[in-house]
Amino acid sequence: MSVKKALISVSDKTGLIPFARRLADAGVEIISTGGTATMLKEAGIPVIGISEVTGFPEILDGRVKTLHPNIHSGLLAVRDNEAHRKQLNDLQIETIDLVVVNLYPFKQTIAKPDVTFAEAIENIDIGGPTMLRAAAKNHQYVTVVVDAADYEQVATEIEQNGDTSLDTRRRLAAKVFRHTAAYDALISRYLSEQVGDFLPESYTVTYEKAQDLRYGENPHQRAAFYREPLAGGASIARAQQLHGKELSYNNINDADAALAIVREFAEPAVVAVKHSNPCGVGIGADIREAYQKAYEADPVSIFGGIVAANRPVDRDTALLMKETFLEIILAPDFTEEALAVLTEKKNLRLLRIPSLNESREAAQGFRIAPVAGGALVQDYDVKQLDDADIRVVTDKQPTAEELAQLKFAWKVVKHVKSNAIVLAKDNMTIGVGAGQMNRVGAAGIAIAQAGEKAKGAVLASDAFFPMPDTVEAAAKAGITAIIQPGGSVRDQDSIDACNRHGIAMVFTGVRHFKH
CATH class of the missing domain: 3.40.50.1380 (Methylglyoxal synthase-like domain)
Structure with a gap:
């Protein structure tokens, strides 16, 4: 033929x-x-x-x-x-x-x-x-x-x-x-x-290959990175890599987690992530101060981590970042002076995401989680904490400073794997307990990490307290205020424990499970 x-x-x-x-x-x-x-x-x-x-x-x-x-x-x-x-x-x-x-x-x-x-x-x-x-x-x-x-x-x-x-x-x-x-x-x-039919009887999606990856989570797993054809806004799929080695599967996954957290903040913020969980989050008057707080939150875990900033990185901030081994730094931009500093590290990956600006920007569309034989499809968790949702349930009212720190911790705990507890103080995380089988166990990890810093700190929980043991642990550590969704049949036990220890507690009515 x-x-x-x-x-x-x-x-x-x-x-x-x-x-x-x-x-x-x-x-x-x-x-x-x-x-x-x-x-x-x-x-x-x-x-x-x-x-x-x-x-x-x-x-x-x-x-x-x-x-x-x-x-x-x-x-x-x-x-x-x-x-x-x-x-x-x-x-x-x-x-x-x-x-x-x-x-x-x-x-x-x-x-x-x-x-x-x-x-x-x-x-x-x-x-x-x-x-x-x-x-x-x-x-x-x-x-x-x-x-x-x-x-x-x-x-x-x-x-x-x-x-x-x-x-x-x-x-x-x-x-x-x-x-x-x-x-x-x-x-x-x-x-x-x-026609408003977002979850129809059959769900078909399509992605376009962005790049082949050397391997997946582990060397024996095949992998590639695909992007949504119409994805816009601030996303790893649309990031511009300015420097460094090729991104790996784990790099992309962690960078996406860091991006999701830093988008929560309107003020200058920096997030450090390891294994999809935040190890340090800080906000400040400028991006240098925010990075310093994120670093001090956990100077051990940030080693080899992913850092996201919601402001352009300048030379002073770059000099601080250069002192620690980081896998990726992502930001809306980098000044020429910052690039000169950071590109001295040949393997450090620098990602520019121009649309990651000063305003908060929630993820769009649906999140798809494969399971054996199928998939789970849901909205992204873009629920924000509205002041109208906050309800003080204890005798003690939170101070203005405590309320500010509670709101800060609430934005972070939303992105920590459940069961999740976050401790915050002075506009930075000081303890993160992630992925535990019981809530008091997560609290124990966060409190142990915070150490003496826990005194005068606030605590955020992604879901309600099924019993007052977490409140008791918080009181022993010197925590002064707690934010949690509420909704347990034993809420009153936790409220009573807070009243005994002089802890302010607010309910949000919103749960933030993340599995």
């Missing part, structure tokens, strides 16, 4: 002319449509118009042009099937050996901030996916190209052998079905969101 006839109809015309010229020089007849045909003709490449093949004009503003038996029979016919060959001969239909199609720019269209619904609908391609799927189904005989990156290999094989190999056709067919599945996933998501 050999490639004798090709059908080319592309929206993205990158690299098209050199590729089509090589096909024509190899003796391949080219069928084309609309703007693609015009472009090829202007380049001096012989073209057969689609209407010459179908015997029917392009109609309905181009909505119908390739949806015709003369096209799809030529694509779908099984060349080794005698009955198929006879039917084609009787109907005077010629086979098509190569299909080169890419689709209307639906993703780019709906990404525009001012896109109308009508414009989005008009950019849903019908004929293109149909031709691609037909050719891919019949890849035993038909070569199908949806990606300009494959032009070189296809042209070379045709020039050298007159046809592509079956292995090439099979690989390209698989790519086509991935492409059309992703295309349809974007359309279904857009239309579902338009």
Whole structure:
């Protein structure tokens, strides 16, 4: 077999002319449509118009042009099937050996901030996916190209052998079905969101590969990093790496955790993360002070950690950061002087996220957590602490300073793996208890880490106290105020314990489990 006839109809015309010229020089007849045909003709490449093949004009503003038996029979016919060959001969239909199609720019269209619904609908391609799927189904005989990156290999094989190999056709067919599945996933998501159906009966998502990773959480696990096609705003997927080694799976996971926490703060803030949990969080008058507090919160655990700042990093801050081994520093920007300091460490990864600015920005969309045989899908936890939600339940009222520290600790505990306890004082974390099987165990870890600093500190819990043992531990450590959701059948026991020890306690009515 050999490639004798090709059908080319592309929206993205990158690299098209050199590729089509090589096909024509190899003796391949080219069928084309609309703007693609015009472009090829202007380049001096012989073209057969689609209407010459179908015997029917392009109609309905181009909505119908390739949806015709003369096209799809030529694509779908099984060349080794005698009955198929006879039917084609009787109907005077010629086979098509190569299909080169890419689709209307639906993703780019709906990404525009001012896109109308009508414009989005008009950019849903019908004929293109149909031709691609037909050719891919019949890849035993038909070569199908949806990606300009494959032009070189296809042209070379045709020039050298007159046809592509079956292995090439099979690989390209698989790519086509991935492409059309992703295309349809974007359309279904857009239309579902338009009608407010955010958790429909079937849930289809698509991601685009950003990079291959050396391995996953451990060296024996394969991994790659994918980004959402329409993801915007402050995200690791849209970060610009300015310096350092390639990001690893764990780097990306931890950087995402750090970014989520630092977005909680409007004031200058720095977050240090290890193994997806914050080990130090600080806020200050400027980013240098915030970093100093985040470092002092846990100078041991920050070693080898990920640091996120919500203000540009300047030279003074960079000099402090340079003193400690860090894996990643991410920020809205770095001054030239800061870059000069930090790039002296050749392996330190520096990520710029310009949209990580002074205002808080919550994650958008849904969080997907795979489980064996399925997945859990939920909103991101973007609930903020509104002053109206705070209810003082003890005899003692928190002071203004205690209330400020409680709010600070509450923003952090939301991002600590449950069961979670956070101690805070002087605008910094001083103890973090994460991922424990019981709440008093998490409190014990946080209090032990804080040591003498616990005296006069505040405590935040991500969920209610099932019994007063955590309050008793807090009182013994010298903690003066507690913030927790409330809602336990034994809330009164904890309230009574706080009253006995002169601790102020506020309820939020909001739980922040994180598993």
